[in-house]
Amino acid sequence: MPAGLEPLLESLGRAQRKGFEYKGFVANHAPMGAEVLSTMDVGEELVGWTDTYLTWVDDPEPAKQRIDGDPVSLACALGDIERSTDWIEFFTRELAEAHWRDVVDAWWPRLLRGISAAGTHGFLRTAHAVRAMNEHGSEHPLLLDEIAHGLGYWAARYQELPGVYAQARPLRTAPGALETIPWLPATAKSRREGIPGRLDLLRDDREFAAGVESFRPTVSWPDQIGRLTQIGARAFAAHHNTPIPFVHLVTAPSALRMLSKDLTAEALESTAWHLWQFFAGIFAGFGALTPEPAAVPVEPAPSIDALRTAAVEHGDEHVIKFTDACLTEFTISGDDIFLRAASLAPARFGALHCKPR
Structure with a gap:
């Protein structure tokens, strides 16, 4: 395993067990912060930073209803933060059926007008996951899960501007x-x-x-x-x-x-x-x-x-x-x-x- 990847994966795994936000609107920055810190040679202490940060983050929303690929199901769930776990599960299934780049290519134009979602943190979380994959030359399942979380957050908080x-x-x-x-x-x-x-x-x-x-x-x-x-x-x-x-x-x-x-x-x-x-x-x-x-x-x-x-x-x-x-x-x-x-x-x-x- 590439140097620095193991503590990052441990941090991502812990962050993915928590929700997208705390206080009802502040984005969970642990995955993005952990990815940056993994490039700054903090070693195993990265996990301690992540654990401390996650004490503030809310638990994830319970799953409500499966999101299918049909337009009505997608439209009903878009921009609904209470469907955040449904969105994660949807993108997890998408990533299991196709290469992650194909999933990103398919969904990018659908989500792009809503890039302001959660102050761009769905987009940001996705970008940091992709950088980690490229930096470490790895498509570890936890990195794929992080893409599912990034796209899922983007969809759940979708917000267009004029x-x-x-x-x-x-x-x-x-x-x-x-x-x-x-x-x-x-x-x-x-x-x-x-x-x-x-x-x-x-x-x-x-x-x-x-x-x-x-x-x-x-x-x-x-x-x-x-x-x-x-x-x-x-x-x-x-x-x-x-x-x-x-x-x-x-x-x-x-x-x-x-x-x-x-x-x-x-x-x-x-x-x-x-x-x-x-x-x-x-x-x-x-x-x-x-x-x-x-x-x-x-x-x-x-x-x-x-x-x-x-x-x-x-x-x-x-x-x-x-x-x-x-x-x-x-x-x-x-x-x-x-x-x-x-x-x-x-x-x-x-x-x-x-x-x-």
Whole structure:
């Protein structure tokens, strides 16, 4: 078994026995955090980190009714978190009958418009599972189960935003398009909490739809991801009091790179646009919650090793994932905004009680 795979599999197995969320809306980050930590040489202590994190996570929903492949059965279950176990069982059956890439290829276009589901965490969980498979050269059953969980979470929390990819035109740059999209009032209330709740308020927003459709990249999808994550890193630095939504302006777009060898060129391009749509939704939903944005730090940026060490010692799942994504983007672009943004993360999140080191 490849080095580092065994503790990751142990962590994934434990995480898969828990539910998708805690507090009714916060995504279970244990599988994604464990996958990142497995690349940071924490060894067997990875399992301890996972166990500590999972003490917060709710038990899984009981199975309700088998989801069949017919359109009515699928439509009835889509977006229903109470059917989450039914969705896991459905994708487990799909993965038993076909190669995982074929399952992903078949379901990607069906789920793509709902990529904002649970703040993109269904998409993210799937992407981290695929990266683990590629990094370790393994299709271990627990890694296949993780793909079933990622796709299942995506389907169970499916959430569309206004705007249609087919109608998008290259009328503006991404920053220019963002300037046309109004922000929700800070006092706006939703029936749901967290990122999904704020995004719910955009459901019928025609100005939002027009704004997102006014941008369609004229560059390759990797270049688009690079540009979005640069904007996202600066936004994270500025929006100091709402770190959770703004970390996803880097982690979500950057995660598409984990799938670069496994999706078709068409799927990669369309996914990059739908991640832009989510990206715009975070600005629209949370921008007004920071009345006085902070300045980007001007001190010399920390080293890559120092940032990795700080993330591991801190232990928070968002710090770990954000640091990983920032370092990925820095390695590609050389823009030290990613190092500066990552250096801010530990102070903006509470440390996990039991650290992996």
